[in-house]
Every structure is written in structure tokens, then in C-alpha cells.
Amino acid sequence: MFPYDDIDSMETFLSRVRFGTLMTVPAYLALLFFFAREEGWHWSFLVFCVLPPLTAFLGFQAKRDIRPGLGMAALALAVAPLPLVGAVEFL
Template sequence: MSFPGGSGTLDLFLSRSRVATVASVPVCLAAMVFFIMEEGWHFSLLLCCVLPPIAAYLGIRGMREIRAGLAATGLALAVATLPLAFVLASIEAS
């Protein structure tokens, strides 16, 4: 299990998942602050405050316990946070 074009080792996948999930926390928090100031979205962007720390916890825990499923779940949450917030914001605006 690895990223496309990677060497395919489990350790590489776990470390990249951990880095991606931890890096999603400041990105989502910055996007949340920006969009609340600019657009006035409130409820949908609460996901940006809740889901990235959970994803980072799962990514770190998956690396520590060598569990690829846990790390993949954290990575999926980290990747899906912003699109989910945008979908909820569009529903909230209508």
C-alpha cells in the first residue's frame, strides 16, 4: 500500500500519511479563519475545526501502532475535510 509512483513500503505510506494528516490541521484552520472573515460561513466550517485534529490523531496513532487502516482513515478525513465544508457551505447559503 503506497502512494502512486512510490516504492511501496508500508513504512513510507505510514510516514507520508502522518505528515499529510498533521499538515492538514493548520491548512484547515487558516481556511476556516479566512472564510469566516470573508464569507460569513459559520456552521459548515466548524468541520475544519473538528475533523483535522481527529485526522491528525488517527495518522499519528496509525504510524505509532503500524496500522495502515487507521492511517488511511486519517488521510481520508484530512483530504475530505475542505470539500465537505464547501458542500455544506453551499447548502447553508441556499
């Protein structure tokens, strides 16, 4: 095994985090407009407006500063709006 394999895998992971979190922004904005049109004003509006740009920012910071823990947090926050909106709508 070459000593650069870990560095390459870290670079690949952080690149995927950056692009993955960036792709959540338009997807969640589309869901936001759909929910706002179908159901009116709900808490989902705040979740879909605040969390996706925050996750994209954290994804870019993780790539720039080479911080895998921050990258994992960004991925967790990128997935968080869907269960959070489901829980709020269930209440």
C-alpha cells in the first residue's frame, strides 16, 4: 500500500462532501416551493431555507481546511431536513 492512498481517499471524501452538500441546496429549494404551494406556510419553510445553505458552507469549509469531522457534520445536516420536516408535520 502506498502512503498516499489515505490522502487520496481523504481528498475524494471531502470532494464528494462538498459537491453533495452543494447539490442539496437546489433540491431542498424545489421541495420548499412545492410544500409552500401545496400546504402554505409551515416550519418546513425555515428548515429548507436555513439548513441547505449552511450545509453547503460547511462542506466547502471542510474541503478547504481538510477537516473530515466537519465534512461528516455537513453530511448529517444535509440529510437532517427530511426527517425534521416529517417530525414537525407529524406533530
